Amino acid sequence: MFDKSTWIKLPRNVVVGHGVIDELGETIADLHLTGDPLIITSPTPNELAGDRVRAQVPGAETIIVETASFESIERVIETAQAEEADYLIGLGGGKPIDIAKMAADEINCGLVSVPTAASHDGLVSGRSSIPEGDTRHSVAADPPLAVVADTEIMAKAPWELTTAGCADIISNYTAVQDWRLANRLKNVEYSEYAGALSEMTAEMLVDSADSIKPNLEESAWIVVKALVSSGVAMSIAGTSRPASGAEHLISHQLDRIAPNQALHGHQVGVASIMTEYLHSGNDGQWRAIRKALKSIDAPTTAAELEISDDDLLEALTTAHEIRDRYTILGNGVNLDAAYQTATVTGVIERD
Ligand SMILES: NC(=O)C1=CN([C@@H]2O[C@H](COP(=O)(O)OP(=O)(O)OC[C@H]3O[C@@H](n4cnc5c(N)ncnc54)[C@H](OP(=O)(O)O)[C@@H]3O)[C@@H](O)[C@H]2O)C=CC1
Ligand SMILES: O=C(CO)COP(=O)(O)O
Numbered sequence: 001m002f003d004k005s006t007w008i009k010l011p012r013n014v015v016v017g018h019g020v021i022d023e024l025g026e027t028i029a030d031l032h033l034t035g036d037p038l039i040i041t042s043p044t045p046n047e048l049a050g051d052r053v054r055a056q057v058p059g060a061e062t063i064i065v066e067t068a069s070f071e072s073i074e075r076v077i078e079t080a081q082a083e084e085a086d087y088l089i090g091l092g093g094g095k096p097i098d099i100a101k102m103a104a105d106e107i108n109c110g111l112v113s114v115p116t117a118a119s120h121d122g123l124v125s126g127r128s129s130i131p132e133g134d135t136r137h138s139v140a141a142d143p144p145l146a147v148v149a150d151t152e153i154m155a156k157a158p159w160e161l162t163t164a165g166c167a168d169i170i171s172n173y174t175a176v177q178d179w180r181l182a183n184r185l186k187n188v189e190y191s192e193y194a195g196a197l198s199e200m201t202a203e204m205l206v207d208s209a210d211s212i213k214p215n216l217e218e219s220a221w222i223v224v225k226a227l228v229s230s231g232v233a234m235s236i237a238g239t240s241r242p243a244s245g246a247e248h249l250i251s252h253q254l255d256r257i258a259p260n261q262a263l264h265g266h267q268v269g270v271a272s273i274m275t276e277y278l279h280s281g282n283d284g285q286w287r288a289i290r291k292a293l294k295s296i297d298a299p300t301t302a303a304e305l306e307i308s309d310d311d312l313l314e315a316l317t318t319a320h321e322i323r324d325r326y327t328i329l330g331n332g333v334n335l336d337a338a339y340q341t342a343t344v345t346g347v348i349e350r351d
């Protein structure tokens with residue numbers, strides 16, 4: 001008997017373009033969302049775009065969050081505003097959107113995602129990435145009902161946020177390799193469609209690298225489309241596997257060892273140079289990944305991340321512990337191998 005089933009949750013409306021933040025009210029009406037919204041945002045996005053969002057949803061309350069953590073989510077859902085909210089609006093980068101996603105799940109209401117930076121592929125995904133103690137959870141949550149991505153706002157954001165988004169996409173190459181490896185060695189379920197979509201997204205972004213330039217709104221357009229596509233791959237897969245492998249484990253570990261030092265996307269980009277080397281050795285594609293990162297101005301070394309060599313090596317040797325996700329890191333990379341990997345790939349300099 002055929003007994004497979006799947007339930008793919010995707011956003012209903014994805015609105016991308018110049019000035020579309022002013023179409024937020026229309027987008028909400030199109031979804032038939034009624035009642036009181038609550039805006040979840042962080043300081044900079046609130047300052048930059050909070051008033052334009054509030055103008056579209058008069059009377060909406062705002063909660064400002066600073067960090068992605070389960071405490072932040074608890075704090076949000078325990079407020080009187082959250083109790084009374086009929087739907088949430090997540091405004092900002094990856095952190096406030098992840099918190100809003102989880103909070104919407106907890107209070108069982110819809111979410112509209114309004115990203116202010118093209119810095120991460122969580123703007124559409126049905127996942128939240130939340131640290132807790134020594135670990136980092138990739139939690140299933142309903143994806144946003146709608147995404148309103150204003151390329152004018154995103155293009156004005158600091159350039160490094162856009163290059164971080166590009167690097168988050170480029171890291172899909174190694175994430176998919178890790179996923180296939182886990183399928184072969186641990187029988188982890190693999191989706192050909194999600195894997196192919198994720199790889200194709202990285203391929204198309206790299207092919208467009210020449211058009212991705214600072215102060216060019218077209219760049220934000222190209223990157224947002226890739227971020228949406230990568231988020232959809234995660235939703236099809238029902239896991240973040242298409243976009244998160246060993247390179248993400250290393251980045252999550254760096255967040256613990258050297259907090260707030262570098263952007264998520266930049267960390268995963270540098271880490272993917274090393275995990276590509278671990279997958280395929282010196283003849284593999286690690287130089288192509290480094291070249292792709294360089295072509296969009298993303299960091300390729302620990303020094304450019306402003307992370308010390310010791311912190312980088314600690315992250316590489318301990319990243320396998322952070323989550324039960326089988327990757328090329330296996331049961332751990334020892335210090336000599338980590339040093340070899342990081343120096344051969346030029347991520348750190350030889351002593
Ligand atoms: N759920 C998922 O599938 C995914 C989740 N993620 C998660 O997302 C996070 C990374 O996303 P990222 O966006 O880098 O993180 P943040 O939300 O921390 O944003 C990065 C920085 O950019 C600032 N910022 C945001 N928008 C603007 C703007 N328009 N102009 C100027 N500054 C701006 C933020 O300000 P402020 O400090 O005020 O917030 C913050 O300092 C990580 O926690 C990661 O794990 C990443 C990918 C996928
Ligand atoms: O950042 C992600 C994809 O780009 C997903 O994060 P996780 O590694 O926590 O699943």
Ligand SMILES: [Zn+2]
Binds near residue numbers: 121168243244265268
């Ligand atoms: Zn990521």
